[in-house]
Amino acid sequence: MMEPLFDKVAVIGLGLIGSSMVRGMKKRDLAATVTGFDGSAEVRARADVLQFCDVIAETAEDAVTGAQLVILAVPVGAMAAAAQSIAPYLADGAIVTDVGSVKAAVVRNVASALPEHASFVPGHPVAGTEYSGPEAGFAELFAGRWCVITPCERSTDASVEKVVALWTALGSTVETMTPEHHDIVLAITSHIPHLIAYNIVGTAADLEDVTQSEVIKFSAGGFRDFTRIAASDPVMWRDVFLNNKDAVLEVLGRFSEDLAALQRMIRWDDGKSLEDHFSRTRAIRRGVIDAGQDTADPDFGRYHGDSD
Numbered sequence: 001m002m003e004p005l006f007d008k009v010a011v012i013g014l015g016l017i018g019s020s021m022v023r024g025m026k027k028r029d030l031a032a033t034v035t036g037f038d039g040s041a042e043v044r045a046r047a048d049v050l051q052f053c054d055v056i057a058e059t060a061e062d063a064v065t066g067a068q069l070v071i072l073a074v075p076v077g078a079m080a081a082a083a084q085s086i087a088p089y090l091a092d093g094a095i096v097t098d099v100g101s102v103k104a105a106v107v108r109n110v111a112s113a114l115p116e117h118a119s120f121v122p123g124h125p126v127a128g129t130e131y132s133g134p135e136a137g138f139a140e141l142f143a144g145r146w147c148v149i150t151p152c153e154r155s156t157d158a159s160v161e162k163v164v165a166l167w168t169a170l171g172s173t174v175e176t177m178t179p180e181h182h183d184i185v186l187a188i189t190s191h192i193p194h195l196i197a198y199n200i201v202g203t204a205a206d207l208e209d210v211t212q213s214e215v216i217k218f219s220a221g222g223f224r225d226f227t228r229i230a231a232s233d234p235v236m237w238r239d240v241f242l243n244n245k246d247a248v249l250e251v252l253g254r255f256s257e258d259l260a261a262l263q264r265m266i267r268w269d270d271g272k273s274l275e276d277h278f279s280r281t282r283a284i285r286r287g288v289i290d291a292g293q294d295t296a297d298p299d300f301g302r303y304h305g306d307s308d
Helices: 016-027 041-050 060-064 076-089 104-111 157-169 179-206 212-217 221-230 234-243 245-267 271-290
Strands: 006-012 031-037 069-072 095-098 119-121 123-126 146-149 173-176
Touching: 006 016, 006 060, 006 076, 016 031, 031 041, 031 060, 060 076, 069 076, 069 157, 076 095, 076 104, 076 234, 095 104, 095 157, 104 119, 104 179, 119 157, 123 157, 123 179, 146 157, 157 173, 179 212, 179 221, 179 234, 179 245, 234 245, 245 271
Parallel strands: 006 031, 006 069, 069 095, 095 119, 146 173
Antiparallel strands: 123 146
């Protein structure tokens, strides 16, 4: 039997990602002890009933005392406060990492709050579901997924190696990039699609000539999938857009220009340009399938698992 990677791990924030990490670490014996803490007394109580942690701490101090690794699994907007709350109690040589989907802002806010004797390895598991809370977590959430590590000035080679080993053991493939490059990549692959989903669902709800019951009744694959994305945690996504403002606005500007071009094609009956555009973007979809990120199965009526 392999030795655990860590004697004690503390997870701050017990929502979908945090609780999934705990479950994954316990299933694979990656830590001798995993202590969980959440700022919400209600979440702590639910986590205590679910018993996926070895210990549910009542304070951040109790959670991180003696921990070799501390994982910040809170919304991006709460990262600074979380870092400040644990800073006085971190052990010498402790490694702090995070799971935020914005990196440059997190590096600025977290690194400056930590004591010199702790290292910081920013990370982002590119995984999730539309569900949230400690009940939503499961051990295999990160299996076959990417995790992006964005080392900063507070990262040591040894601490990066340990965090990479953790994510690899959880089943992820690890990619390393700068925080700034991460933010522009995720703006186009994740943040803007979520913004569009929230917007199109809101537009449908506001249309005066179409009732909400009709929107729900006649939802085909496209709108149905938009509503799935738009069901994601609103607090998390509020923080993402406010903390990745520059990258999101840059990509959104390019998207708006491309959308205007499509409007012109439709207005002027430019069928050839429309077909060329759709053919080019269809090739991107084939690339997603070839990379193993989805299947080629038609989605209309696709079986998505038991509904009960």
